[in-house]
Amino acid sequence: MRRGGQDRLLIKTRNRKWEKVIEILFLLSALISVFSLTAITVYLFAKGFPAIWEIGIMNFIFGMEWNPTADNPSYGIFPMIYASAAGTVGAVFLSVPVGLSAAVLLAAVAPPSLANFLRPCVDLMSGIPSVVYGYFGLTVIVPLISEYLGGPGNSLLAVIVLLSVMILPTIIKISENSLRTVPVEIIQGSYALGAAKMETVLKVMIPAAGSGILSSIVLGIGRAIGETMAVILVCGNAAQIPRSVLDMVRPMTANIALEMSYADPFHESVLFGTGVVLFMFIAAVNIVINVLSGNAAKFKDKPPHYLL
């Protein structure tokens, strides 16, 4: 420190200004996320809502017929909403038991060395791009369904199978994490009372980690509704209400991606309108997550969404 006292003071004041500028820069960076969210919402609605309004909200959401390029076009997306919902519900039903088992296995049952091998496998599973899942579904699962179960193969079932595999990592990771945060005292207490290992898992650990597991499922639902590239390749894209799981469907995401590149302005707005409906579903899922993590905060084990 060879500088004179006055000089140092000067630097200090200059630094303080500089610090303030940088702090504001940091704040602005953080606010970008707020701007993005607002911009996404506003532009999506600005582009999609006029079309919905013109068609009529009821006609749009509950319309059964999708025929946008006919001379007398009809823009009903109910079959697509139905398909998205059915695909998601099916995927959750298939995925939750498997995911929960795997989470329990990783958290409590498997020896640490095996768990250390399996965890990267889960990461890899979530790392495989959705288009690769889709192509695998198209070339392997679809023919299998067609051969052994009948029907066209491109079907709701194919969608459900793929989606359930794709949301599996989400469910496994977050459930495992909340299972791990269950306080050791509770588990030891259970053992002390003479409970067997699995009894402890089923009756103590899972209920204690309940909110975390629940929010992992809700997050999985969000991912399943929004999945596009895997679904578009296997769903068959027929805009109809499926009568069985072997019928073809067209979820909302597939509808957007399928027709976007060809659409004339009004058709394009209608597709954005489909996006708006999808967005509403996602918003609902987000609200549920917020409520759940609010509850979870009471139990001090806030589920780490960022693990995704």
Next chain:
Amino acid sequence: MNIKSFKLILCLIIIIIISASTESYNTENNDIKITEAVPTPADTGSVPLVKNSANITIEGSTSAAVLLEVLAEAFMEKNPDIKVEIMANGTNAAIKAVRNSSADLGMVSRYLKTTEKTPGMKEVIIAWDVLAVVINPENNIKNLQKNHISEIYSGRITNWSIIGGFDMPIHVISREEGSGTYQAFKSLIGIEKITPSSQVTDGNGSMIESVAGKINSIGYVSMGFINNRVKVLSIDGIYPTKDNILNNLYTLKRPFSLIYIEDRKKNEVTEFIAFINSEEVRSIISKKYIPTEKTE
């Protein structure tokens, strides 16, 4: 969240709505401006021909793009200074893009409707694309009547046995709404609405994939994509051979054409169109499509 944060969000939303509305207003204005303000030929003429920055942008039909990509490669091989950029985004987009000058050329894969033509828009047919109706090779049907095809696609015939085939339900495969192939097929077989229970594939490749994968399926693809995994049907006894197509006996065909606005035509575009009419290119085209008869 408390009231303050809601206020903050509200303010942000209002700001962005305002900026969004002014933005969209501006873009609308620009569109109008562009369509009205056609540069005069003198304008384009006065632009010195800087070859290295020369660019031709082409937008439009995905099916025509496959051919145009090949032609553009050949063209760029001969004229290394000119860069051709192709964007496959559908016939409707081509018309829009040419109108507001965002593309120099538009690829169109059907006859233009009269309402779509603007004054000064030129249309050059470069090739005929033939739509082949295809089925699985294991199906015994060889020929279909045109009205049978319409009835299959409108959902009135649902079993192959009705038209002399095996007793199995017909799996109808179509293309996505708005694709040029879909629109051309719909108007060529003369139906208003394809049955909603038809499978929708998103490309010629996946159409062949789907037809080859299911014995009871029927689909339609551009002739250029046919391979031995599917069987081409003759229609009303006429097989899509080159002669039958040029003699207008086989009617499921559509033009691939380039559209541009005469007044805004760049020199490079003229060169490109001249190139496409050359003998060499016709041989490239004839690999997969039927070149037009020479008019000169």
Next chain:
Amino acid sequence: MPYWRKCKDFAVKIIIWLFSLAALAFLFWILSDLIIKGLPNITFDYITSEYNEYKGINGIAPMIVTTLWIISVTLIISGVTGVFAAVYLAEYSRPGPIVSVIRFALESLTGIPSIIYGLFGYIFFKSILKLGFSILSASLTLAVMVLPFVIRSTENALRSVNRLYRDGSFALGATKLYTVMNITLPCAAPRIITVMLLTVGRIAGETAAVYFTAGTVYRYPEGIMSSGRTLSVHIYMLAKETGNYDETYAAALVLVIFISLIHFIVNTASRVINAERI
């Protein structure tokens, strides 16, 4: 313990193992399918040559280049803003309305599916900002998409830095900025780098958002304003336009190898980082 309770316990265990094995089997089914059908078609030529139907070449080099372009541009944008934002959240912010709004936004952005980002990028970056179908549009869209992930993970990395270091720095009279730049960030750097690597994996695998913003031109990109086709979009285009098994599987395998390599590095690295901390 009574016999039946032991049995029940055992049965539950078996079920858990079976379900987990089923999931694992599915993963290995996909991977082996990819390797069996893809590996024979990956040649040196396939990876290094361009894609050109006129010459009959079907390499994937331009797609790899485009993918790398998009990864780097996105990483620059989202890395800088993400780290800045994380520093704000971890070091500067005090609980209050601004922070709760930011957290709310981050949480909501995490849940939005990629196709919505694609639509947003299509209308905002491509049409309104007139960036067209370009690497820049795609990168901006992807940057917004990965931002919540980058911010949250970086914030966590910053928070995991030992408090004592920072307190020591403050005690020596260092300013906040000095401490952040010279103590906290360097200490958190290894973790931040693994975050960036994971982001690379997500960008490389993304299809829907890129498809709407970068276009499908399969030539080498010439800059951030030119349109391009990433490897994942290429897989989709091959699947729908050509129906060529071999090519598509090869491209898919290349992409999966790239992504699993990243995961491998991240796993090894975080094991090392964690070991160092103990």
